[in-house]
Amino acid sequence: MRKTICILVGIMVSMAAMACYGQTTGKRFITPVEKSTNRTLLPRKGEKLEYVERDSLVLDSLRRDSIAKIYPRYPLITDVTVGVNFWDLVAKLFGQSYESYDVSLKVNMWNRLFPALELGVGRANSTPDGLNYTYKTPWSFYAKLGADYNFLFKSHPRYQFFVGVRGGYSAFKYSITGVTVDNGYWGESEKLEVPTMKSNALYGEVVAGLKVQLSGPISAGWTVKYHTVFKHKKNGEINPWYIPGFGSRESSLYVGMSVYYTFKTSKKKWPNIDDDGKLIDPGTAGHLPTDSISTDASNQNPGLNAPADGQEKSGEAVDDEELPLKRGQRLKVDQPKTGIKAARLVEEEDDKEK
Amino acid sequence: MRTDILRKLPLLAMLLLLVGAISSCGGDGCNSKTQSITTARLYSMATKKMIMVDSISVYGIGAPGDSMIFDNAYRVSDIPLPFRYTANSTQFVIHYNQKAISHPSFNDTLTFKYDLVPIFDSSECGVIYAFDILDYECTDNMIDSISVPYNRVTNLSTVSVLLYMRTAQ
Numbered sequence: 234m235r236k237t238i239c240i241l242v243g244i245m246v247s248m249a250a251m252a253c254y255g256q257t258t259g260k261r262f263i264t265p266v267e268k269s270t271n272r273t274l275l276p277r278k279g280e281k282l283e284y285v286e287r288d289s290l291v292l293d294s295l296r297r298d299s300i301a302k303i304y305p306r307y308p309l310i311t312d313v314t315v316g317v318n319f320w321d322l323v324a325k326l327f328g329q330s331y332e333s334y335d336v337s338l339k340v341n342m343w344n345r346l347f348p349a350l351e352l353g354v355g356r357a358n359s360t361p362d363g364l365n366y367t368y369k370t371p372w373s374f375y376a377k378l379g380a381d382y383n384f385l386f387k388s389h390p391r392y393q394f395f396v397g398v399r400g401g402y403s404a405f406k407y408s409i410t411g412v413t414v415d416n417g418y419w420g421e422s423e424k425l426e427v428p429t430m431k432s433n434a435l436y437g438e439v440v441a442g443l444k445v446q447l448s449g450p451i452s453a454g455w456t457v458k459y460h461t462v463f464k465h466k467k468n469g470e471i472n473p474w475y476i477p478g479f480g481s482r483e484s485s486l487y488v489g490m491s492v493y494y495t496f497k498t499s500k501k502k503w504p505n506i507d508d509d510g511k512l513i514d515p516g517t518a519g520h521l522p523t524d525s526i527s528t529d530a531s532n533q534n535p536g537l538n539a540p541a542d543g544q545e546k547s548g549e550a551v552d553d554e555e556l557p558l559k560r561g562q563r564l565k566v567d568q569p570k571t572g573i574k575a576a577r578l579v580e581e582e583d584d585k586e587k
Numbered sequence: 588m589r590t591d592i593l594r595k596l597p598l599l600a601m602l603l604l605l606v607g608a609i610s611s612c613g614g615d616g617c618n619s620k621t622q623s624i625t626t627a628r629l630y631s632m633a634t635k636k637m638i639m640v641d642s643i644s645v646y647g648i649g650a651p652g653d654s655m656i657f658d659n660a661y662r663v664s665d666i667p668l669p670f671r672y673t674a675n676s677t678q679f680v681i682h683y684n685q686k687a688i689s690h691p692s693f694n695d696t697l698t699f700k701y702d703l704v705p706i707f708d709s710s711e712c713g714v715i716y717a718f719d720i721l722d723y724e725c726t727d728n729m730i731d732s733i734s735v736p737y738n739r740v741t742n743l744s745t746v747s748v749l750l751y752m753r754t755a756q
Binding site: 359361364365366368409412414416417418419420421423425427469470471472474481483 | 622647650651654656669671672673704705706707708709710711713714715716717
């Protein structure tokens, strides 16, 4: 029954997270100019940003008749985040008799991949009601190594929904004291003490979570972890109940809540976009307006289009016959004030053209 | 995008607390016995099948107040034999209340020698004793033979001792 509830809750959490992510979908998308989404669309060293290959945009995207916002390409190392997991402080209010706290270090790679390292300590002191023992584990270290994948890589790094994996290891001691074993028929009551024993455990986790910016470099987030013990050292018939960093060996679910501080590593290199997806710093890699059919002049950002080889480089419209445009649509190459050429796909307006 | 996430944050926070509460909840309790008890099952030596015996009494030698495990019980097939914790051997007596064999000379005595092994496997069951049976013997008045297929007795064990009784065909 408990397992069923845990699975249902996990599904609900996943659905809520996916619904949040789904708000970003629903628009038509074009094929990016660069098929590899991790390559920065910057000119070669020493060259000015003038033209970028237009072919895939003009041919591929128009052929598919889909238009979308091009998301910024983040650099290899976008930022570094340090976090503190303090969920067990809250869990103790619900009666949890063990606690673990850890510091995490995450490196943001292309706003997609987040290698993570977690170092922490944990302890346990449990005297269950109605039972005959006290279980203790002193403060013990644990370490976890893994990586997360951010499904919101097209958005600003301040909002992240990620799924990841971790591998953890902990070496710890434990003891069981105050044991009383009763034998009703013989009227006997035997007291025994299990001496302190050493153990270690290797375990793995699948992690899912959210991270949201609170203010400036401060963020908060939570994670749900499904974990399992791969291997642990047994001491005869006295098995460890609590594993630092893992929690109770009998529970397959664990929760974390963290506060983060983000250190940006390369401000200038990665593009800075606002909530509408428009570039704030047009000196970096550019993108098309969100609606490339729009005739709004303010959307003339540095474009990703350049005339194909052999064509005029400035000021001339491209013949309709050369491009697989939809009926009534015309491709026009303009000369923006920045000196960088851009192409707009505009609807043919008979009156304006005339 | 930002507005959508902020709107959903209270729901996500509630889901988080719910998950946290569930994961912190206690378990369903101990699903097995909290004491290891050896159980002996009666079989017919002639047919090798399980039998039920009427008018049988069982007690441990030295039990406080001469307490009985069975007192002139009917239709007995399984006999619980709780081992002592303060010693490494325990003896039990089976007395037959049937008129023809009710004399104490027809009683059978079972003797078990064992080691006590503390076990901690589940936080909800706590620490329990398991028994590793080292040696066993019985008298042969009404019992033809005894068999112990598994020498470790835990709180999960069911039948640990087989008693083959002399019975008519």
